[in-house]
Amino acid sequence: MDLNRRHIFKAGLGLGAVLLVAGCGDGSSPSEGSDGPPQRGGTLRVGAIGKSSKIERDPHQTLSNESDFLIASLVYDALTVPGTDPNVAPRLASTWEADAQQRKWTFTIAEGARFHDGRPVTADDIVWSLRRLREIAGETKVPVASGDDIQPAGANAVVLTCAAPNSQLPLLLRMMTFVVPAGTTDFAAAVGTGPFRLESYDNGNARLVRNENWYREAPLLDAIEVTLFESPESMANAIMAGQIDLASSVGAVAGRTAETRDELEVIRRPNDVAVAIAMRTSDGPFADPRVREALRLAADREAMVAQVLSGYGTVANDILGTADPEYDTSIPQRGRDLDRARQLLADAEFDTGKTYRLLTKQEAVGEVESAKVFASQAADIGLKIEVVVQESNAFYDRTWLTAPLYTVNWGTNDSVVFFASKVMYSRTKWNETGFRDAAFDKSYTEALAAPPGAEYTAACREIQRIQHDHGGYLVWGMADGIDIASRYVHGLPTLGGYGRVQLERAWISR
Template sequence: MSVSPRRLRVGAIALAALVTASSTACSAGGSGGNGNGGTAKTLTINTSFVLKTLDPGRIYEATGLTAVHSLYDTLLTFKGSDVSKPVPALAESYEASADAKTFTFKLREGVKFSDGSPLTADDVVFSLNRLKNVKASPAVMVSGLTVAKTDERTVVVTSATADPNIPVVLAMPSTGVVNSKVAKENGATDAADAAKSDTAQQYLDKNSIGSGPYVLKSYDPSAQVVLEANPNYWGTKPEFGRVVLRNMDVQTQKLTMQRAGGSEIALDISGKLLEGLPGSLKTSAMQDTVYFLFLNADPAVSPVTSNAKFNQALRAAIDYEGIAGLYGKGAAPGAGLVAPAYPGALPASEQSKRDVAKAKALLAEAGLTNPTVKFNYPAITYKGVDLGTVATKVQGDAAEAGIKLELTPQPLTTFLDEMRTGKMALGFTPQSLNYPVADSLINNMSPGQATALRSGWTVERADPAVVAAGKKVTETLDLAARATAMQEWQRAMNAASPYIVLASNSSTVVASGDLTGTDYTAAGWQVDLAAVGRE
């Protein structure tokens, strides 16, 4: 299997867009429970906007994914919070070849676009080819795919390499099917030169041309996005006739939810920020983010952090339970690089534990006495937690074992720039996935890959057992067996990689007590707007 490294939001790179969003202010919008013209119930979604476009061929940011998921149907989807197995959407069924290279989708009958015209195999082929050829950020998911139809209801997707995760890819919002006729009339093309010749984004930011449960009513990327129920929707019609996504900073989200009268959701309240919320509110959370240290494996950068015994000493010195406590509700001590929300995560029984005596012994074996290391981290608050607080805790834990860490807080951009140089001795960052395939980590964090090289971790410096464990994952085509192989890879990484996983933390949906169907999903769209109902 070949997975593009850009499918993974590794470390602080993932922070850039999210941190920018955290500085946004509350904007005016519709209020929960109010009708649209007195006839339609309104659902209000409060979130710090991370939004650049609603063009499915270019969508990559969190807020856009939430909206696009409800505007454009995909071949497959996920139900609720379960991201272990895609379920039918536009495709009523599909078959995969034994070599995991060919996937045949049978389209359901009677599906119409929001303008009433029928959805055909041609629309699917056009949409996926456009996504590939526009070459925006999400195109990496389909760059190795070829799409064709065999008849009006059958679409065949062929992968250049064996990839059992193609069904998951085809559940992502960026693979949403557009009305190809209308799209072409407004500048869209699926031609090989679409990256230059496609001019449809401006139209698609103002108009939706999908078959999803909602249609776009208005779009203001700085203030709010309004959706209305699609009168031609082929599936179960959503209970709310109108959805308003409001741009609101997280502190204002908390204040708003504390006095929410009904039919209101907040998407950014998590961890310590959950404290003090009324018991009448509903929460749904999944541990989809891990926080880890990375030590430089290049002796020329740091003879201390590149020492394998020092690595294991620092690993043993850390109070993982105490660090998880800093994150608040929904956090847990670190186990492996795969967050618990995804198949292939290590069980809670394998969470890391502190052993200061072992740490001191390992330092002695390494021939190190009171070693000193510069410790860089981004000076920001992420998901309600000041990363400086966590870094200070790590510093204190290390000191008890005889390790001195010199805290070096940096502005985010400075941290990112220095991290990319590969010259940072010790750093700290979160990690999340763009879509629910944990084995995408292999082609980012294994030795010699993009993220690994930022820590100077080449194949030559790696334990052959780690390399072999990663290779086994990519060669395993059965998904259940692959998840097991991922666990073995993480155990090998814990034993001999430059990464130390500190904790896992949850993303949370906070909803007013009158709502149902507000499950948080790690599939990318956070909450399925059309699944939300009222008791």
């Protein structure tokens, strides 16, 4: 994040995303230090992390690079996007409505929506795009049983039919539904409906210009230039030297340095990224819930936030979705208890004579460091952990979804049900911890079937309780998103996760 998984919600995952409704009241930074109202014009130079070896231009494939995800989300529109309250907002779909059973959802295309080449957006375009996305990524991204469950409803609407009641479909579609003209398989021209259109592209770097005919309020900037940086350090050096105007998701170390520079502003986006440890629950050394509880009790969360995040974050409680309005703050915060952790390992007859590998990769800022810090803390309960850093492609080819112990990162954290759907429900293809729990599945399906209100809240709380008590994640903290901008840049997004990439209300005062 999006939505993708080497990011899905990093972007994207990144994914992870993340987009917001235009306007300062919907998650944009105030125009501090500006003279007068927002100004039109200028080019915003944006730095974003990526690897040349992972460049992907197909918006329906996994977008591992932050730079690719940023470009795609400015060029293409999704049906729905993250918002503030509620946490799902309209985009290419102006409205949506479900039948009484909450199985058939009708999404209406925004009035005046056109592609960059002037063609109006039709139901056939959306059906083609959703079916293609469903074929490539499966039910995880488009939660219907098959492509036949996506049908046109006249010229300007589509109907999605779910296999079971699903009250959260608009939320589950956020940032996954980039729409392209029907029949498109070559994306070099990048014909979308978004607020900016592609003018030029060179090996992951792009120049985007304002779409004057966007169906929403036209962007303020004349252009955005996106530059791919291979590391946060190189991007931080560029913003310090004035070579770019905005360093996106640059990390805490650079943020600390930028705070001493009068010409720069540090923008913190709370609940931006979860860097967690996945423990396989179905088999292997961590299948016993007592062992997983011991690892959670070994973590010194305050120390990890201080050391790994340089204080730019908050302690978490082994639950994904910390910014959800339904997040259950009544669940007691798990703290460090070394005696209890040692006892649990003894009760489980866990072999502390072995050395266990914790696999990680250089992806999210601080991810490798978090593994090393936790390995040091785990030694206090007699657990020997070797941290192994893998190249990202090797990690996703050989480790993700199968290894007993590895780090993960997710860049959208405003929905408990979103995470249940993507990584914990027994039927998801992205079940990172091999979690199979009948009570969890029951609560998840009850949440989808429930209308807003007490019934939905109760189901969400049960999802969280099960995850906290015996799920497969050690979620020790939530990292703030750290952007660094020149003082003359205003109107930047402040939402965490996928909300960070919507720049159509950004403007420059120089």
